[in-house]
Amino acid sequence: MADLLSEAEIEAQKPADWTVEGDELVRTYEFDSYLEGVGFAAGAGGLAEEAFHHPELTIGWREVEVRLTTHDAGGITENDTDLAARFDELAD
Numbered sequence: 001m002a003d004l005l006s007e008a009e010i011e012a013q014k015p016a017d018w019t020v021e022g023d024e025l026v027r028t029y030e031f032d033s034y035l036e037g038v039g040f041a042a043g044a045g046g047l048a049e050e051a052f053h054h055p056e057l058t059i060g061w062r063e064v065e066v067r068l069t070t071h072d073a074g075g076i077t078e079n080d081t082d083l084a085a086r087f088d089e090l091a092d
């Protein structure tokens, strides 16, 4: 199981566009259409399954909020920072 990251490690390892809210990494992606957001969420789900690490995904009007934390560790680990970076690649 991945170890919890310190605040300094999280700041150093998290992708720039993500914020820390309690025990979660959070980013809201914006899209030109609702269905683009749905498509992103589906792709993110595939990456999550591949990593066997699962975010909360909230699909809204032309936006998708992603929340990542490692439940098994009770906070943020490199599993979260790594998957966040992969989501950013998917969204680019």
Ligand SMILES: C[C@H](O)[C@H](O)[C@H]1CNC2=NC(N)=NC(=O)C2=N1
Pocket (backbone or CB within 6 Å): 052, 053, 054, 055, 068, 069, 070, 071, 072, 073
């Ligand atoms: C048994 C445990 O649920 C699994 O090892 C995986 C599944 N997906 C997971 N996803 C997240 N976000 N955190 C976990 O700790 C986690 N654990």
